[in-house]
Amino acid sequence: MSHVGVGPRAVMRSAAFLTAGVLAVPALAGCTSEDPAGKPLAEQDVAAADRARIADGGTLRWAVDSVPDTLNAFQSDADATTTRVAQAVLPSMYRMDETGSPVRNPDYLESAEVVDTEPKQVVVYKLNQQAVWSDGREIGAADFAAQWRALSGKDSAYWTARNAGYDRIQKIERGANDLEVKVTFSRPYADWKALFSPLYPKDVMGTPDAFNDGARRSLEVTAGPFAVKKVDTKSDQVVLTGNPRWWGEPAKLDKIVLRAVPRDERVSELVAGELDLAEIDPETADEVTLAGAPRDPATGTPLMGPEGSPAPGPQGRSAAEALRSWAVANGSDEDAAEEEILAREERREAAAKERRRQKALSGFEVRKSLEAAYTQLALNGSDGPLADERVRRAVARALDREKLAEAVLKPLGLPAEPVGSHLALSGQPAYADGSGALGQQNAKEARALLADAGWESGGPVKKADEGEKAAGAEKDEKGDKDEKKSDGDDGTYIVGEDNKNGGSGDGGNDDAKDDAKDGADRESGEKLSSGKNTAQGGAPGAYAPKGTAAPAGSVTAPLAKDGKALTLRFVLPSGPGSEALRTVADRITDMLKEIGIGTEITKVPDESYFKDHIAAGEYDLALYSWPASAFPATDARPIYAKPVPAADGSLNVAQNYTRVGTDQVDQLFDRAMTTLDQKEARDLLRKADSRIWAAAGSIPLYQRPQLTVARENLANAGAFGFETPVYEDMGYLKKGAQGSRPSAPAGTSASSSPSSSSGS
Incomplete structure (x- = not known):
């Protein structure tokens, strides 16, 4: 299970299972002469090969998580497979390169530039003169205009999921000739390169009926190296075949079959020879690596196991066990001998x-990289203890993010560095480590923040009535256990409620004042003080003032306030592929216990995890992922925008599932979205990110690992990293040809501990 959205520039930046602070920002790395963006932490691993080395023909059988409910990427139920299909069969004016930046796609676009900014921003697109739809019609202004009208938000008959950017267009006209499209904006829009990728034909966008229903199960008109032959719900597959009207480099493959295969069944399908390419979990990666390891000529067993460990002996038994088995089978005890002979035959x-x-697996290899997505810890600030900014900041400062990243990535041989930004990943132009606005991991200061918020170590806890027990959790009445599972099947258990009084605690927090200087001014002009918490997310005393007493007792003594223990609801998915999330959750639980915070862990089915818990706000802590975007000003704004009351009195959170946000961050996003100066836009985004860090609504942890198994002779496919796949270049090597793969650092391996997951 991936718990990540459909990817950059799909319907909207989606977290599927893919805040702004009130403190001022310290000096940004982006303002120095050294570029803080850095380089991508890992290169893509696709067995790159020149087209001349690739044979013509063949079928690529590619495992996906689902057959999409719609092929219209701008509808709310579009998913990752919708994006895969759109990339292969539709025009995109821009695509992602190895740094996660947008680059012009020459197959469709000869040039695009801003030709005027006053009185209006005007962009002129010059299209490739060979670019045509599969019905022979030229791609042109009529298609651009139809997509704009459908996605502008002005006509509610179109069931669109987003209109960002399209709502800023004033008009679209034919340019100097049929190959030019002139787009005039009503308001400046920095992310104009995000538009028209993908571009649908006017046949799909021209009317609400065609938009809403016409492109859900078929795409009659396309303009990519492949076309949609059929969407087969009975066999759970989408079949793509070569587009005879494609003008670019011809597709090497005859056919791509995207087939829905559950992650826990993919290794069996590989063994059966039914798949050629699939994202996998670390356990499958271990098995594939072991299958390709050198073997003893006499026994056929691998000479070395995963991570260089000694391989098991014949039939998985040691020499002593094998000798004992022979002795029993040939001994005088006939009953024992017969039983052993049967056991030996079974073995x-x-x-x-x-x-x-x-x-069967020896013909495959593991290709690995880091996905263009990151996993975060979300803290629900709508109510409960986490509505207090000081408690959120205490949780954040209790985390050792380096250890959490290492727990998932180090066993895979991937760079184990924590993510430093909510808005970009290392190597992307907008990236800068803004975590300094929150402060480094510091348990002492975390406890001081909790003390300032009124949570006392070892304080009295009222005994809950039976009806008040949460989600069927059976808590220990004596409070003498750190962890107790429920007798029910809901997967809920309590961690950290032992109600023990300890000895003396840490003293006052002398360093908190220095951190407050780094945190800076509050949004409404409030100064840091030791006053009471007066408002959600905007209370004075976000850092405990100097002299505030730290919690008394041992570091593991639970905290309480008004007779109620500080226990947070931690919701996790329970399905296959979520092992890494659960491992990370266990480590976070241990870190929180060190500062006196208990957790109530509930494992829920994958299908209800996001809709019924994350989106509904039924959690305190949760782990899920966001995809990286080449256009963070547009795509990240709804994730971190301040929730606003809706007309019916409910709270409109958009995609801000932590319910933490401020006007100041919204203003920074709006300014970044309207400036055409790229450096100024990057600086504004980095300031916004620092304020998001300061509010501690969500804590980025690590870039998601991407493990893919592929046939050894399959080229230009695998772990794509940031880059958009080039579908026409995928294919099987000619006999004797070799692909080229980036060399792995010494000592790295695709193996993993059982608790790690490529889908974390």
Whole structure:
């Protein structure tokens, strides 16, 4: 299970299972002469090969998570497979490069530039003169205009999921000739390169009926190296075939079959020879790596196991065990001998089956990189203890993000660096580490923040009535256990409520005042003080003032306030592929326990995790992922915008599922969205990110690992990293040809501990 959205520039930046502070920002790295963006932490791993080395023809059978409900990427139920199809069959004016930046796609676009800014911003697109739809019609202004009208938000008959950017267009006209499209904006729009990628034909965008229903199960008119042959819900697959009217480099493959295969069934499908390419979990990666390891010529067993560990002996038994088995089978005890002979036969059959399995997997290899997405810890600031900014900041400062990143990435041989930005990833132009606005991990200061918020270590806790027990959790009445699972099946258990009084605690927090200087001014002009918490997310005393007593007692003593223990609801998915999330959650739980915060962990089905818990706000803590975007001013704004009351009295949170935001961050996003100066836009985004860090509504942890298994002779496909796949270049190497792969650092391996997951 991936718990990440459909990817950059799809319907909207989506977290599927893919804040602004009131403190001022310290000096930004972006203002120095050294570029803080850095480089991508990992390169893509696709077995790159020149087209001349790739044979013509063949079918690529590619495992995906689902057959999409719609092929219209601008509808709310579009998913990652919708994006895969759109990339292969539709025009995109811009695509992502190896740094996650937009680059012009020459197959469709000869040039695009801002030709005027006063009185209006005007962009002129010059299209590739060979670019045509599959029905022979030229791609032109009529298609651009139809997409603008459908996505502008002016006609509610169109069931669109987003209109960002399109709502800023004033008009679209034919330029100097049929190959020019002139777009005039009513308001300046910095992210204009985000528009018209993908571009649908006017046949799809021209009327509400065509938009809403016409492109859900078929795309009759396309303009990519591939076309949609059929969407088969019975066999759970989408079949793409070559587009005969494609004017670019011809597709090497005859066919791409995108087939929905559950992640826990993919290794069996690989063994059966039914797949050529699939994202996998670390356990499958281990098995594929082991299958390709050198073997003992006599026994056929691998000489070395994963991570260089000694391989098991014949049939998984040591030499001493094998000798004992022979002795029993040939001994005088006939009953024991008969039983052992049967057991030996069963082991031989199992070993033969395992050899066949390993032989089938030996034709595959693991390709790995870091995905263009990051996993975060979300803190719901709408109500409960986390409505107090001081408690959110205490939680954030209790986390050792480096250790959390290492727990997931180090066993995979991938760079284990924590993510420093909410808005970009290392290597992207907008990236800068803004975590300094929050402060480094510091348990002492975290406890001081909690003390300032009124949470006392070892304080009295009222005994809850039976009806008040949360989600069926059976808590220990004596409070002498750190962790107790419920007797029910809801997966809920309590961690950290032991109600023990300890010895003396840390003293006053002398460093908190220095951190307050780094945190800076509050949004409404409030100064840091030791006053009471008066408003959600905007209370004075976000840092405990100098002299505030730290919690008394040992570091693991639970905290309480008004007779209620400080226990946070931690919701996690329970499905296959979520092992890494659960491992990270366990480590976060331990870190929070060190400062006296208990957690109530509830594991829920994958299908209800996001809709019923994250989006509904039924959680305190949760782990999910966001995809990186080449256009953070547009795509990240709804994630961090301040929730506003809707007409019916409810709270409109857009995509801000932590419910934490401020006017100041909204203003920074709006300014970044309207400036055409790229450096100024980057600086504004970095300031916004620092304020998001300061509010501690969400804590970026690590860039998601991407593990893919591919046939050894499959080229230009695998772990794509930031880059948009080039579908026409995918194919199988000619006999004797070799692909080129980036060399892995010494000592790295695709193996993993059982608790890590490529889908975290």
